[in-house]
Amino acid sequence: MVLTLDTPSAIAAADKPSLAGLGREGLRAALAAAGVPEKQQRMRVNQLYSWLYVRGVSTFDAMTDVAKELRTELSQRYTLARPEIVTEQVSVDGTRKWLLRLPALGRDGKAPEVETVYIPESERGTLCISSQVGCTLNCTFCHTGTQRLVRNLTAQEIVGQILLARDRIGDWQGAEVPGDGRLLPSSDRKITNIVLMGMGEPLYNFDNVKAAMELAADGEALSVSKRRITLSTSGIVPEIARWGAETGTSLAISLHAVRDELRDELVPINRKYPIAELLEACRNYPVLSNARRITFEYVMLKGVNDSLAEAKELVRLLAGIPAKINLIPFNPWPGAPYECSDWEQIERFAEVVNKAGYASPVRTPRGRDIHAACGQLKSASVKQRASERALADVATSGSGA
Structure with a gap:
């Protein structure tokens, strides 16, 4: 339901x-x-x-x-307003997705929207937040990538997603737990992890994302451990080292292919920053250690990137990098050009990776029934013209945390 x-x-x-x-x-x-x-x-x-x-x-x-x-x-x-909720959906597995409306900045007066997702587990809860309205990367397997970029979020708007989520699930000291609290973690804190894996490429909004995560990690504010904050990037190589040095959070890489010609198609930013350059940046990530591993995300696409030969090449490519590999069953969306790999093939792929010594969990799809799963986020925002986006950037350049 x-x-x-x-x-x-x-x-x-x-x-x-x-x-x-x-x-x-x-x-x-x-x-x-x-x-x-x-x-x-x-x-x-x-x-x-x-x-x-x-x-x-x-x-x-x-x-x-x-x-x-x-x-x-x-x-x-002033007010203490959070972003406005347009809709809130709750999946049968407890996953929650909020469509949030932000202050209007376009010349047409219409407000842009973003999506935020909360994923509860038995002893922890993960909040997936957005950093941009839309995206510029056009990854072909990602629904969000089919929506043009409208603008960057301000630091205040990024933090606002965390505040809104904590309001809705009763994650403040002394707050009431909502009626369906049985689906929430048993831990005192209901949001234990934050992942920058929502709409947008966070490294293309570096300063605002950094300011927001500094507040999130502040022990006198939201007090989320930097080890439990993960930034996911499609591979903006020049910013990876800077992010690690200035923030110290965990890192995830949307890899999805082991050959440049295929990754050029799946993740077009690869044409600018190919696999070899991306992995070299990962090897030099400032906080990398056996205790602080990089997560490599690999969406399983039937007949595209799921062969055992590709599993073996993935192991070879990541040699020497303290890593965890998340295998993600493809989450379909209307008009998607791919199918999810067969479950038996995903298990065979995972076996190759596991035997090489890498933790390789197959990510259980969450919130599919409300289109809240990985790669499914897409708001109904107005697609503003470039001139309007430029005007919005000027209007918001002095705001944020």
């Missing part, structure tokens, strides 16, 4: 700007605009930071240690 909630979020976007998702500097600027003296700003920022990211409040009135006069002033100028 698929539950679909078409009601908007309880905290819908408002005309006033939201403070939710801002970093310390953004909060300081907001307080200064509200007339808070400079000598008080550090203390007030710390108060707001704790209320927003430790306790997850959604109203200024809940900030009981903030002076009433300041709460009134802040509420007149």
Whole structure:
């Protein structure tokens, strides 16, 4: 059974700007605009930071240690709104998918949309978040890749997805667990892992993604371990080393082929950064070790990339790289040009990889009934012209955490 909630979020976007998702500097600027003296700003920022990211409040009135006069002033100028929920779907396996509407930036006044997915397991929960509206990479097996890029998300919008998800599943201290809480992890924290595997190529939005993940990993904010934050890239080679050096998060590579001529077709960015260059960047990833392995994602496409010869070549290519290989059964979508490999062939492929000493789990498809599985995300956003995207980038260049 698929539950679909078409009601908007309880905290819908408002005309006033939201403070939710801002970093310390953004909060300081907001307080200064509200007339808070400079000598008080550090203390007030710390108060707001704790209320927003430790306790997850959604109203200024809940900030009981903030002076009433300041709460009134802040509420007149700002909100604590999260992204607006257009639809919420809950799969039979507990996977949740939210279609979120962002503030309108196009000349036509229509608001872009992104999708965010939460995947619960018995003792952990993974939140898959988006970094762009649409995508530029055009990977042929990926539904998201069929949607043109509209714009980058701001750091605030990226963090907003985490806040919204924690609201909806009751992942704040003392919060109520929703009625279908039996499908949530048994752990105290319901979101234990964050993966940048939603819509978009996160390394093409480096600065905003970095700022958002710094807030997510901050022990005084959302407090998610960097080891449990994973950035997935299709292979933007020049940015991989920089990401590792500046953030220290885990890394996943969307590989999907062992020959350049096939990867050129499946993952067109390979024409610019071929396999050999990509794997060299992986070998030099700053936080790489036997305890911090790179995950290589390999979607199983029937008759395309699933032969045992390709399994053996995959093992050869990854020699010397501390790695885990995720074999992903292809998740179909309307009009997809591929089929999923037969299960027996996936098992034979996995056996070759396992015998070579690599952990090679076959990723169980989650949320297929609500099109929330890997490669299935695609919003109904308006596809803005390039001129409109440029205007949006100018309008948002000074915002974020």
